Amino acid sequence: MSISITLPDKSVLNFDQPVTVQEVAESIGPGLAKATLAGIVNDKKVDNGFLIERDAALKILTPDSPESLELIRHSTAHVLAQAVTRLFSKVQLAIGPSIKEGFYYDFDLETTFSPDDLVRIEKEMNKIIAEKIPFQRLEMTKAEAMALLKERGDTYKIEMLEGIEDDHVSFYQQGEFLDWCRGPHLPDTGKIKAFKLLKTAGAYWRGDEKRPMLQRVYGTAFPKKDELEAYLHRLEEAVRRDHRKLGKELDLFSFSDEVGAGLVIYHPKGAAIRYALEDYLKKEHVARGYQPVIGPQILKVDMWKTSGHYQMKYPMYFTKIEEQEYGIKPMNCLAHIMIYKAKTRSYRDLPLRLFELGTVHRHEKSGVLHGLLRLRGFTQDDAHIFCLPDQLLSEIKGIIDFVDSTMSLFGFTYELEISTRPEKSIGSDEDWEQATAALKETLDQLGLPYDINEGDGAFYGPKIDIKLHDAIGRSWQCATIQCDFSLPARFDLSYVATDGSLKRPVMLHRVIFGSLDRFFGILIEHYAGAFPVWLAPTQVRIIPVSEQQTPYAERVADQLRQAGIRVDLDSRNEKLGYRIREGAKEKIPYLGVVGEREAANNQVALRKHKEGDLGSIDLEALREKLTSEIANRQ
């Protein structure tokens, strides 16, 4: 009997009898043998002890393999669970998967974990790692497993096992600790080189708020210490850039207990940035053939019944005027639909692109509010495109082009996701299929890769979501394109076709920023509060060296202001160094110092944020420089 094993480089190794992954590694070399964590046999991840019994393709996983990360984290989760069972009595294990940035493990225990506990658990974990305990795989039938779990009283595991189809399952044992688990795992606990417990939190069993609240411990692990440190540094960086903190420090916006949760108040500096963003949007929409419109804040409740929002229990606010019930708009589409309906439309009128900076209100649950990123009242750069079915593709292409140019303006990369029909939805199956196909076809034609997010569409149609990546690698959902056959039918929209018959238009809902408020919050973190000139609330600050230059400084500020530049003056009775420091702390792009020399020569000594002194330039040159940078959105 002979077994041939094909390695990723297509080379083939032959063995006389079944071999384990580890043995294959040993036959290649001692270095690899030592580094081997696990293997991938015919696309399936397995332990290093997995016995290969027939011809197979094998990839050996070492700490350098990207596929190892998940493995390392999952095994670290097991070590966490082992440590917790050592330190706490009466613990029930629930579930402990690896996740995008690390891992967690959910426990059911009577007390809640304190920060001190976290330190204790971490210490115990380090002990377990130092012990280099092997992970051993035990296989058995489902019935045997069930008996074992019942004997141990593992109620959560029993519930999970009941949902499993396979007849054979596995357990993993490391020392005294045994856990029902699919695996695979590292060879032994000593292979864990860099981990950290991050936080504890409550989490419902299976995410269901009616089920018991468990204690979740979050942590992360990496193959190498420096990778862990880089990750922890990134977390610190995210804290440093937190838009809620910067918003307060830079005096951009505030929230108030008296006003209410989730309702943002923009201060002058924050509003300056908002207006700059709105100006960009308005100009860009008009240039792309959209027509700006304005709808009312509240609409009679019957409108929301026709649209389906009411029956769908969309989280809206309602109010009454003389016994007539009104709904405060959570979306802008209805007024746009009424504009379409205001007169008979011909196929010649389509596509009709209506755009509005529409402020909407949604009754978000209190626990989800989060700075500017999750509000109860926010403004969307919302547009609705009414078009012929055969215009759908080109319209979607146009929107994607818009998204692309906007993302590159801010330096965001992005990826696409198509979300399909959710459980709570309206419309016929055919319409959903047609709409979903249209979205896929467009992206296919454009050659753009995308993921499918099943069941995550809007209630009236499927959507393309755009996830952007910011300066420190986090992703955010902002832009979305939704294809809708339902609302045109519900509101009985029609156009006169070439043959004189009445036909139904298709509707696209789309946003580019999504919520201006959220986008602003993301920008604050993206730029770490140091906005480019075109967005900065104060684009240049003029600082006279001493009182004698104040009149000249006022003239400089005034001339720049006349040119439409956001300029201010700091002629306070403070030392120059002090005022430079203040300007730097406020992250103002340019500081213009004027002393005796500048006043005599009609010049300004320019200092750029983060870059320092640029030397003196003529006032006229400064005006042109700033005007051009602002116009080019630099």
Next chain:
RNA sequence: GCUGGAGUAGCUCAACUGGUAGAGCAGGUCACUCGUAAUGAUCAGGUAGUGGGUUCGACUCCCAUCUCCAGCUCCA
């Protein structure tokens, strides 16, 4: 909404086991008139998120409520 934590001057924070609150920065005033990241002096500022309760007495204990933070669930 749920679980846990928090709420002291504009901001950041402090005050032993209950005995009616302090500092730095910011702000006002004065002096200095200053050349690229903190000049000095001085003054003012809070009754402790809000409402109840316990107590001779509460910032400190209890209850309710509001808001914030972390997570769950949900979402632009």
